[in-house]
Amino acid sequence: MKLTGATVLEGVIDALRDQVAPQLNDAFAADAARMAQSLIAIVGRAGDDAVAIRVAENAHIRELLGQGGLAAAAASKDPGLRISELDAENSRLRTLLVELHARVELEDDIEARELDQAIWRALRDFEMARAPRG
Amino acid sequence: MTTLESRIADYLGHRMPAAKNVQIDDLARIHGGSSQETFRFRARWQDDRGDQERRLILRRAPEAGLVNAERDLEFNVYSALAGRGVPVPTAHWLELDPQWLDRPFFIMDLMPGKPGHFFHSNDPYEGQGETVGRNFWRHLGTLAAQDHRALGLTGLRGGEADGAYWQRELDHWEAALDAGEAVVEPIVRGVIRWLRRNPPPAAAKPAIVHGDYRCGNFLFVPDGTISAVLDWEMCHVGDPLEDVAWALNPMWSVEKHLPLDEGLALWEQASGLTLDRAALDWWRLFATVKACGLWTTAEASFEDGTSREMIVALTALRANHFHRKEMLERMERLGAMGSVGA
Known part of the structure; x- marks a missing residue:
């Protein structure tokens, strides 16, 4: 059996709660230890599906950009599978999505209105997929 | 020593x-x-x-x-x-x-009393929520009734302005997002555009706005008296509804402890103002933008190493998501996503 990063972090949380926090007499330091537990939990639990979430989000944004007539952006590819690479691409795509959204919400036709609403629904899905766990 | x-x-x-x-x-x-x-x-x-x-x-x-x-x-x-x-x-x-x-x-x-902790407890006022709630709204109404010029507070942000407070505040928080956002948040930007396209009515009066009037930023004593309102770092002059909307944010809302209508009636009585519910809805959506501006500033300060406070990192992660989710719920109710549940 291989010890996973997630299990190690769960162990660190347990140690902070059971071994460190009870020894802290200073309220400010005890608060900091408690909040550190929460932070480790959130970050640790975001690791497993981090790549999957970013790949899916980037693909969905490209689809929306394509519907908005941005063919080149729609045809682009993720440059790699490192989180940093996916995040850089996500940042680029989000900027284009904001520009597209600002344009279509001012257009007064059914197609534009449907794309505007589709963008809002996609943003809701992205946010829920990235909700902090812990 | x-x-x-x-x-x-x-x-x-x-x-x-x-x-x-x-x-x-x-x-x-x-x-x-x-x-x-x-x-x-x-x-x-x-x-x-x-x-x-x-x-x-x-x-x-x-x-x-x-x-x-x-x-x-x-x-x-x-x-x-x-x-x-x-x-x-x-x-x-x-x-x-x-x-x-x-x-x-x-x-x-040092004032007597203790702050409530909305993160840690569903009863942050230890059984005195209703009394604290009444005092909460009365003090906020009393603040709204003040004349900032007579008090010599024209040096506050907005203190010399002559209206358009909503625009000044929206510009202020959009600038904070521009400065702090590492990755643009299309949800927040979409809400900012909606707020600009659908401006609220003019403020009933220029008021001293506390800026962060909520659970945790005042002290209460065991009988429910509020002994001190603290943390005025974000104080400015603006529309008094800004503080009302912020106080009602679901992350810390006093509405859990005192019915909204009763609280707002106390505010109206103390301020001498009539509260416009439609305008309040605009300010409640604005409050989510302000919150994200605040948490994004925190996120940036932790990211660049100028702050290493655990609470700063935690609010950046948790509260940003909480308020973007609230934005989405409000935008959905406004029809932005088409038929509900689509």
């Missing part, structure tokens, strides 16, 4: 030339707003009236934090509001010279 204790004692001796043998003890850092470093301590000295003892609070500017407060802002507001019906501590000394404690600071009275 630690270095900080001896340095505070030196400073008090400097400000009170008649005081002899100034001693500082029981010094502890406490959470008191996320932007300023806050310490409580006891000062003892002798003067021509004999032995003196006072419990005090030191608020020192951080290197960075959630809010880049003007150094004299809180001190000036505490001084101006003394005796005006909003409970605030007596502020004693403001010091901008870094020779004393490295960064600007001020010293005020």
Whole structure:
């Protein structure tokens, strides 16, 4: 059996709660230890599906950009599978999505209105997929 | 005696030339707003009236934090509001010279009572939620009734403005997002555009806006009296509905403890204003943008290493998501996503 990063972090949380926090007499330091537990939990639990979430989000944004007539952006590819690479691409795509959204919400036709609403629904899905766990 | 204790004692001796043998003890850092470093301590000295003892609070500017407060802002507001019906501590000394404690600071009275903790408890007011709620709205209404010009607070942001407060505040928080966002948030940007396309009515009056009036930023005592309203770093002049909307944010809303209609009636009575519910809805959506601006500033300060406070990182992760989710729920109710549930 291989010890996973997630299990190690769960162990660190347990140690902070059971071994460190009870020894802290200073309220400010005890608060900091408690909040550190929460932070480790959130970050640790975001690791497993981090790549999957970013790949899916980037693909969905490209689809929306394509519907908005941005063919080149729609045809682009993720440059790699490192989180940093996916995040850089996500940042680029989000900027284009904001520009597209600002344009279509001012257009007064059914197609534009449907794309505007589709963008809002996609943003809701992205946010829920990235909700902090812990 | 630690270095900080001896340095505070030196400073008090400097400000009170008649005081002899100034001693500082029981010094502890406490959470008191996320932007300023806050310490409580006891000062003892002798003067021509004999032995003196006072419990005090030191608020020192951080290197960075959630809010880049003007150094004299809180001190000036505490001084101006003394005796005006909003409970605030007596502020004693403001010091901008870094020779004393490295960064600007001020010293005020330690007030009785404790803050509520909305993160930790569903009953942050220990069974006194209803009484606290009534006092909460009454004090906020009393604040809205003040004349900032008569109190000498025209130096606050918006203090010399002549209307369009909604636009000034939206510009302010959009600029904070521009400065702090590492990755653009299309949800927040979409809400900002909606707010600009659908402006609220003009403010009923220019009011002193606390800026962060909520659970955790005031002290209450066991009978439910609010002993002090604290943390005025974001104080400015604007539409009084800004504070009302912020107070109702679901992350810390007092609505859990006192029915909304009852609370707003108390606010109207104390402020002398009639509350426009449609305008309040605009300000409640605005409050989510302001919240994200605030948390994004926090995120940036942790990311660049100027803050290493756990609370700053935690609010950046949790509260940003919480408020974007609230934005989405409000935009869905406004029809932005088409038929509900699509």
